[in-house]
Amino acid sequence: MPIDHPSETDHPSRRSRLISSVLSPAVRLWLRSQVESVADLQFQLEGGDRQILSGYVPKVSIAARQAVYQGLHLSQVDLTGENIRINLGQVLRGKSLQLLEVVPVFGNLILHQRDLTASLQAPLLATALSDLLTILFQPETRHLLPPELASALGTDTVHLTQPQIELGHQQLTLGGILTNTNNGTNRLPLLLRTGISLSNRSKLCLQHPELLPTPTATESTPLPHLHEFAIDLGQEVELQELLLEPERLVCRGRISVVP
Template identity: 45%
Template sequence: MDSSKPDIWDTDTVTGGQPNRPSKPGLISKVLAPAVGLWLRSQVEHIEDLEVEVEAGDRQILSGCIPQVELSACKAVYQGLHLSQVRLTGQNIRINLGQVLKGKPLCLLEPIRVEGTVLLQQADLNASLMAPLLANGITEFLLTLLSASDLGEVPLESDPRLNLQNLQIILDANLVTLSASLISMSGNATAIAIRTGFGLASPHELTLVNPQWLPHATAKRGLPLSDLEGYTFDLGADTQIEQLKLEAGQIVCQAKLLVSP
């Protein structure tokens, strides 16, 4: 990663302290590093400045397992989600080593637990609004909100996906503001602006903290949405968030993920 870029994490935070280093990398690990890089590129829509380090000796790898792989990258796009910076560590990775040494593509033989930190800028979130993970969560949340609100004619039953335009997210310290225009079946537009904090209900569930209905996206105060206090977004059991930090213009997330073959 470009050394001129600010480092948003320290190693102890990401990995929980430095583990005992594996044996000195050998010839096989040098062959594996580009193979891992090619596999990673095949898993994403876009990635820049990808760096891969295989920390293992040849004897360890020949036993059928890569003890540890570290990677860093910028401007990654995975399943429609845009990430400004990524740093991940995976351990005890089993791959098709024999085929890789013959020039075949790398494949995972079993799921692996990956631990690391990602940085999302405000622009990343707005570019990711159509990604299923983000879009489904927003839609479910708005359906819950609208079903409990009197906003006039809204396409709840005829179009459960909602007809939203000008959807935008603004990030501030400990706060997220979501704004959009909701288009009814007759073509009328209803302005929506909601500001909320986020907490962790569990390692894989985000919960709303003090959500408010705003007259417009930049309003300083709004009306409390008491019925939505504690509303949760389930990210799935394969995701474990350890820390979520909301700052002006960006989010830093430290988490563990289960990556399947």
């Protein structure tokens, strides 16, 4: 979906002419450059002319819907950044807006089930999924898998195609089709159900993962070697809350926006 959506608006502060005449257009262009697409984007800048002239913006509030950021599909984004330093002198000369310091941004993200499935090719999730499969099917632990699965896959490297995610209450189920590197004729369904917890606020950890033979199966195969498997979100991320609900994931926390 194009970024230039007709519902995109901004709300300049009445106290600053610089915000309405100079800063709002520059911020709008900068925000557009940060996302691949967005259906609805709104922002509000706060500050007086004296503050803005010094290159200081006390507060920026951003609300976006159906945004794609670095391959991650986000249904709803509500963020607030404070104490922002920018290159206003260059902006006044027609240059692009740039951040001069790291900006801590606080807010909420909401992803629906379809968003997560669409985001599985994003670098962060694709890397985590590859690491997960490497540990799940490493030779020294394949004996922990159901015998028919281990036998069919052999010792080749395994890939997951057609990945999908189903969200439940504080757990998720990862599904897809497993194929061998050297023998692509073996196509086996995968259903992995796991709980999710926060660790050190910058890592997501699997809790008691298990393999399911079918989506409605009452029996499963525990995967103890994947318990506490961590997905590192990076030093710039600090989550305060992670809520998994049927078909929806809600994140609350802080991210550091690096210039």
